[in-house]
Amino acid sequence: MRPTSLRYALTAAVTALLVGILPAAPAAAHPGNHPGGARTPDRVTVGDRTYIADDRGRATQWRGFNLADKGHRGPDAFADIQERDLRDMSRRGFNLARLVFFWDDLEPAPGRYDRAYLGKMRRIMDWADRYGVKVMLDAHQDVYGPHFGGHRGAPAWTTRDDGLPYAPNPDDWFSEYFQPSVQAAFDHLYTDDDLRKAHARMWTTVAATLGRHPALLGYDLMNEPFAKFRDGEDLPTAAARFESTQLTDLWNRLADAVRLVDRRSWVFVEPTVIVGLGVPTALGTVDDPRAAYAPHFYDTAMEGGADYDPDGTFIQAYEAAISDYPTRHRMPVIVGEWGPPDPTLPNMRTFFTRMTAAMDRFATGWTNWQWCRGGGYCTLTADGGLKPNHDLLVQPYASAVAGNPTQYAYDPATRTYRITYTTRADTRGPTEITVPRDVYPNGYRVKIEGHKASWHAHGQTVEVSANGRPGTTYTVTVIPR
Numbered sequence: 001m002r003p004t005s006l007r008y009a010l011t012a013a014v015t016a017l018l019v020g021i022l023p024a025a026p027a028a029a030h031p032g033n034h035p036g037g038a039r040t041p042d043r044v045t046v047g048d049r050t051y052i053a054d055d056r057g058r059a060t061q062w063r064g065f066n067l068a069d070k071g072h073r074g075p076d077a078f079a080d081i082q083e084r085d086l087r088d089m090s091r092r093g094f095n096l097a098r099l100v101f102f103w104d105d106l107e108p109a110p111g112r113y114d115r116a117y118l119g120k121m122r123r124i125m126d127w128a129d130r131y132g133v134k135v136m137l138d139a140h141q142d143v144y145g146p147h148f149g150g151h152r153g154a155p156a157w158t159t160r161d162d163g164l165p166y167a168p169n170p171d172d173w174f175s176e177y178f179q180p181s182v183q184a185a186f187d188h189l190y191t192d193d194d195l196r197k198a199h200a201r202m203w204t205t206v207a208a209t210l211g212r213h214p215a216l217l218g219y220d221l222m223n224e225p226f227a228k229f230r231d232g233e234d235l236p237t238a239a240a241r242f243e244s245t246q247l248t249d250l251w252n253r254l255a256d257a258v259r260l261v262d263r264r265s266w267v268f269v270e271p272t273v274i275v276g277l278g279v280p281t282a283l284g285t286v287d288d289p290r291a292a293y294a295p296h297f298y299d300t301a302m303e304g305g306a307d308y309d310p311d312g313t314f315i316q317a318y319e320a321a322i323s324d325y326p327t328r329h330r331m332p333v334i335v336g337e338w339g340p341p342d343p344t345l346p347n348m349r350t351f352f353t354r355m356t357a358a359m360d361r362f363a364t365g366w367t368n369w370q371w372c373r374g375g376g377y378c379t380l381t382a383d384g385g386l387k388p389n390h391d392l393l394v395q396p397y398a399s400a401v402a403g404n405p406t407q408y409a410y411d412p413a414t415r416t417y418r419i420t421y422t423t424r425a426d427t428r429g430p431t432e433i434t435v436p437r438d439v440y441p442n443g444y445r446v447k448i449e450g451h452k453a454s455w456h457a458h459g460q461t462v463e464v465s466a467n468g469r470p471g472t473t474y475t476v477t478v479i480p481r
Contacts (some may be wrong), residue, residue, distance in 0.1 A: 041426060042290060046404040048327040051364045052217075052266065052292065057427040058400040062217075062334055062365025063393075063434075064096030064133065065089060065379060067124070068140065068372070070152055077105050078120045083127045085371055088384070090131035092394050093436035093460055097133050098220065098336055098367040099124060100140040103202055104155040110198065118209050129215035136268060136294075136367070137206065138220040138336070143176045144185045151176075153223075158195055160188040174303075177226050187228035190246045200257035211262030218266030220294055220336060221254045224273055239274040240282040247272070248284035255288040268294035270336065271325070276300060278317030281325050293326040297338035297355070297366075305341065308351035315358050323362045335359055335366040341377055343389045352392040353412055360409060368393060394439060396478055400432040402466065403474075415439055417478045425470040430463040435478055443481040450474030 044051045044059040051059035069080040081099075089097065105117050121137070128135050141153025147161070149168035164181035176182055189195050203221065210216060227242035251269040258267055267288055271281035276298045299306075299314045326333045338355060340348060359366050372378040379390050386394075395410045396417035408419035421431065435444055437460060446455050452467040453474055466474050 040428075043330065043332060044404060045330050046406060048323060049362070049364065050326065050330045050332045051401075051405070052332045054400055056400070056402075056429040057424070058402050058429060058431070059405055059421075060364070060400050061397050062096040062134070062367075062399075063395070063397055064094040064098070064365075064367045065371035066098045066100060066138070066337060066367050066369045068100035068370050070100075070142075073102070073105050073152075075116075077102075077117055078124065080372065081124055083130075086124070086127040086131045086133050089371060090133055092438055093396075093434045095133055095399055095434070096136065096217065096334075096365060096367055097128055097371070098136045098138050100138050100223075101206075102140055102152045103158075104146050104152060106206070107155055107198075107202055109155075110157055111201075113205055118206070122210060122213065125210065125213045125215040129213070133215065134217040135213075135215045136217050136220050136334070136336075137210065138223055139203070139206075140223040142223075143173065144182055144189075144226075147185070148176060148182055149173075154185075154189060154199075158189060158198065159185045160192065160195075161185050178229075180228075183226070183228035186226050190227075190250060196253065200253055203254050203257040204260050207258045207265070208261040211258075211265055216265050218268055218290070218292065219258055220268040220270070221251060221258075223270070223336075224296065225250065225270065226272070235274060236279055239272045239279070243272055243282040244284055248286070251283075251286045251291075252288070255286060255291065259288070264290070266290045266292050266332075268292050268334065268336065270294050270296070273298070275322060276318065278314075278321045280321045283325060285329065286331075291329075292332040292334060293329075294334050294336040295322055297335050297359070302340050302351075307345040308340070308347040310347055310350050315354055319358050319362055333363040333365075335363050337369045338366060339369045339377055339379075343387050348389045349392065352389050356392065356395065357409070391438065394436045396433060396435050396439060398431060398433045399461075400429070402427045402429060402431045402464075406473075415480045418475065420473065420475045422473045423466055423468060423470050430465045431474075431476070433462040433464065433476065433478060435460055435462055440478075440480050444478050445481055447477040447479075448474060449476075 040057040041053045044053050054060050067081050067085060069078050072079040101121055107113050125135050143151040145151060145153035145155060145159060147156045147159035148166055161181040162184040164184055166179055166181040169175050189199060225247055227238060227246060229238045255267045269286050269291060271283055275281060275295050297318060302308060369377050373380045373384060374382050379387060381387055392412055398408060398419050401421050403421040403423040405419060405421045410417045446462055448455060450466060450468060451472055453464060455462055455464045464476055
């Protein structure tokens with residue numbers, strides 16, 4: 001293991017002063033420690049899956065959306081994200097928002113951080129906290145940044161393209177990642193000492209400013225990282241080399257930068273987008289005590305406008321490929337992005353049903369792309385209603401399980417949710433199941449199988465109190481009236 005702990009203690013206050021912010025709070029014991037000294041776990045591993053534990057030791061699950069405003073910047077940044085977005089997400093039972101921010105807005109010139117921009121991020125997090133929604137901060141980039149055709153991401157002052165040409169391709173913007181000028185810029189970001197330090201300093205600034213916020217779940221360190229290809233490499237070869245070397249190093253360096261000032265929030269790391277082709281990641285160890293995995297779940301054919309193919313193998317191939325890495329490293333999985341560009345196509349109802357069922361099998365949560373009003377990937381129509389088939393995203397789920405979840409599933413045809421779990425001695429509080437009103441407009445019934453258990457409801461939450469001895473198995477079923 002890398003000797004990071006000593007660096008945390010010695011450099012946190014100094015780093016905070018250097019970036020012009022208040023010093024971080026000292027490292028402390030986990031807030032969920034039991035009286036008498038028993039430590040509450042920060043994760044729960046059950047079989048091949050690991051969950052983030054809350055401050056009561058309960059296994060948590062997450063459902064939500066990306067909040068992103070790519071069209072506004074500077075004084076107008078985040079203009080498309082309103083308090084009503086967090087309120088309406090919460091009213092439909094969602095508990096997580098992946099908040100997209102851009103380094104080019106945050107640090108428009110070297111070392112000059114836009115405090116108003118950070119203030120707007122804090123304001124959105126305040127709204128999230130008001131409505132019981134946690135936030136994952138995503139340092140987003142598309143095609144590196146604004147140097148290339150007005151995309152967003154890394155500031156123009158970080159861009160070193162080796163003088164290579166660049167030709168925009170608005171009809172297929174993702175193809176721009178394969179231009180040598182763009183790949184050169186990524187490579188310099190990973191290898192040039194001054195850019196490496198600037199990248200880390202950016203994350204230290206964000207974590208020191210927002211790390212204490214009660215709505216914060218963690219940091220998604222860089223959206224969809226890309227790399228420079230070497231002569232003769234195809235995509236799988238280049239991705240494997242990059243993931244096992246530069247990308248593993250990047251995640252460790254940026255995690256270290258966060259840990260200088262925040263040792264308690266989670267850091268989320270991504271593989272390259274090749275996982276969407278069913279190719280397992282070659283990432284190495286992210287040596288951080290609270291590292292989680294945040295892959296994206298897109299079908300390239302659907303991204304190009306095709307309908308979902310019910311006879312295809314996209315979901316099966318992805319599911320088979322995605323689990324090995326987080327299982328070996330005991331990392332929670334929250335799918336950071338997924339969703340179709342057009343939810344009205346004929347097979348979309350099958351797509352949403354199969355996708356959410358698959359993520360119930362291999363992940364502990366997801367954030368759909370994206371919560372907004374209007375066209376494209378937006379979840380909502382212009383007047384705020386759900387677009388066709390998006391009703392299938394509104395589902396019951398166990399947001400906190402007081403034990404080890406062994407099996408759970410939701411059947412949208414019958415609106416039946418069932419979870420089985422086994423109690424543990426190191427948890428406190430009830431199991432909490434979110435039961436959205438949209439799913440159960442006429443109410444619901446709850447059946448519990450297991451010794452000494454009861455339930456009661458608070459709004460959209462069913463609380464199950466299981467009073468049997470540790471190791472007792474319970475099955476809870478929720479069905480409509």
